[in-house]
Amino acid sequence: MKVLITGGYGFIGSHVTERFYKEGYEIYIIDNLSTGDKDHVKIKHKFYELDVIDSKCQEVFSNVKFDVVIHLAAHIDAVASVEKPSFDATANILGLINMLELSSKYDVKKFILASSAAVYGSNEEIPLIEDTSLNPISPYGVSKLTGENYCKLWKNTYGLETVCLRFSNVYGPRQSVKGEGGVVAVFMNNLFLEKELCIYGTGEQTRDFIYVEDVVDAIYKSCDYSYSDVINVSVDTQYSLINLIDAIKNVHGDTDFRHEQLRKGDILHSRLSNKRAKKELNWTPLYTLNKGIFKTYKWYEEYFKEKNLAKDKNHYNKEHENLEKDEKKKRTYSKDSCHILKIY
Ligand SMILES: NC(=O)c1ccc[n+]([C@@H]2O[C@H](COP(=O)([O-])OP(=O)(O)OC[C@H]3O[C@@H](n4cnc5c(N)ncnc54)[C@H](O)[C@@H]3O)[C@@H](O)[C@H]2O)c1
CATH class of the missing domain: 3.90.25.10 (UDP-galactose 4-epimerase, domain 1)
Structure with a gap:
């Protein structure tokens, strides 16, 4: 099985590479090294230094048939997104669209998007459940919500199996x-x-602080489930x-x-409810x-x-x-x- 991890040299991505490697996957990384670090990943893998909006990504998809794509590459600074909303949207929306187009074109079986609690924005309901109202208050939150909508669209229009995981505060x-x-x-x-x-x-x-290995476990488990929607990943x-x-x-x-x-x-x-993750992914945070x-x-x-x-x-x-x-x-x-x- 082959997995493409965009943003694999980043904080969460590097842990994802280790887990999938242990599970027997061949690891491929696309990263533009804007915040990532090559030293984060010591396991055997293949690396393409590319931006996710780059048209050269097509060559990667046409050469390697990925079973799973885990899309973590993003501009992640909500405060900076207020100053540079178009930069944020370019990476987080156009980059995602490029990955979705290529994933459906090259028959990827599962596409996982790293979404965020930022989509809830000013909604301070406790706990926040997936179907509550979404009021993002930063361009970053808007770009993540837009990303979720694109994933839904790709599922409905092109049949690509997508799942969007809304992480709480990962550490x-x-x-x-x-x-x-x-x-x-x-x-x-x-x-x-x-x-x-x-x-x-x-x-x-x-x-709602969640340890990175619990997040990685949820990502790993979401590969095996046919569930295709948004899911909070939190300790609740x-x-x-x-x-x-x-x-x-x-x-x-x-x-x-x-x-x-x-x-x-x-x-x-x-605080994000994790009832759906527990039920749909058969997952529970351990830390x-x-x-x-x-x-x-x-x-x-x-x-x-x-x-x-x-x-x-x-x-x-x-x-x-x-x-x-x-x-x-x-x-x-x-x-x-x-x-x-x-x-x-
Ligand atoms: N850390 C958290 O608490 C948290 C919470 C919610 C959601 N998320 C989401 O999880 C994902 C990973 O976050 P992280 O904390 O590991 O961030 P990170 O900055 O450590 O990792 C992001 C990685 O993506 C790469 N990257 C950025 N833009 C790129 C582009 N345009 N093309 C190619 N590579 C690019 C960076 O070089 C880096 O390696 C992001 O999508 C983020 O929005 C993180």
């Missing part, structure tokens, strides 16, 4: 500090850079930022943090916040240890280089002095 190893659900990544980075953690407001605001739990800080303290020990005023427009509470944060923390600990070692090595090499240069200068100088001495 875990390799997440960048930018984009969606980044608070865990920001906290981890600040911890290891010995910067203070900052909570906006009282810290009682809640998010409201974790407050205070809960998050406590989970971090459990592994790191006491941690300083300061409060700042709540930011305008921040949604206070968010508690404590367990997920423990694994995430250990990864960042290792990552910063290696980074600091590399920095020290670099620093050592630089110092060594400078010493060598000084030595060289001295040698040149003494040679010159010799020369000078000879002349006079």
Whole structure:
């Protein structure tokens, strides 16, 4: 079985590659490396450095017959999408259309779209169920909702089996500090850079934090089901930022943090029902916040240890280089002095 993972070098994508590889799939990645990192993927795979809107993607689809396409490549920064809505729409809508066209043309059996809780926008119903009203408040949310509609259209018009998974706030190893659900990544980075953690407001605001391996499991399970619609992928739990800080303290020990005023427009509470995912995908999230944060923390600990070692090595090499240069200068100088001495 062959799987194409667009955005495979990104945070979620890299975990998806590992799981599908373990399950025996041949792994193919399309990524433009805008936020992704080649070092994220160590397993055997084939890589095409392409943008998902690129017409050259056709060659990839015509050469390899994919069974499954997992479309994760996207512009993921909701705040930046407000500043550059057309850039966001180009990647998230036109890029998706290109992948849908090619998937139906080349008989892909299952197309999975990474959608987002951002489609619910200002709807603060608790819990949010898939059929509730959708009021995205950012171009990013609109582009994800539009993507879901395109997937439905492709299913109805061309018979392509599509499923759209609305992820809540995903966290875990390799997440960048930018984009969606980044608070865990920001906290981890600040911890290891010995910067203070900052909570906006009282810290009682809640998010439905889900560990990346649970998300990957839902993606994997959705390949085998004929269900073709939208599904929330969440823990269906409201974790407050205070809960998050406590989970971090459990592994790191006491941690300083300061409060700042709540930011305008921040949604206070968010929780997505996962009843449909449990029923349709026969899936259930396995990670508690404590367990997920423990694994995430250990990864960042290792990552910063290696980074600091590399920095020290670099620093050592630089110092060594400078010493060598000084030595060289001295040698040149003494040679010159010799020369000078000879002349006079
Ligand atoms: N992280 C979350 O909490 C979260 C929540 C909801 C939905 N999502 C969705 O999940 C998907 C993956 O998110 P992530 O957090 O792993 O992001 P990420 O930025 O780590 O990964 C995105 C990957 O896609 C690549 N990419 C971006 N634009 C591309 C383009 N036009 N062509 C080819 N490659 C491109 C990037 O280089 C990167 O490797 C996205 O679609 C995002 O909208 C993420």
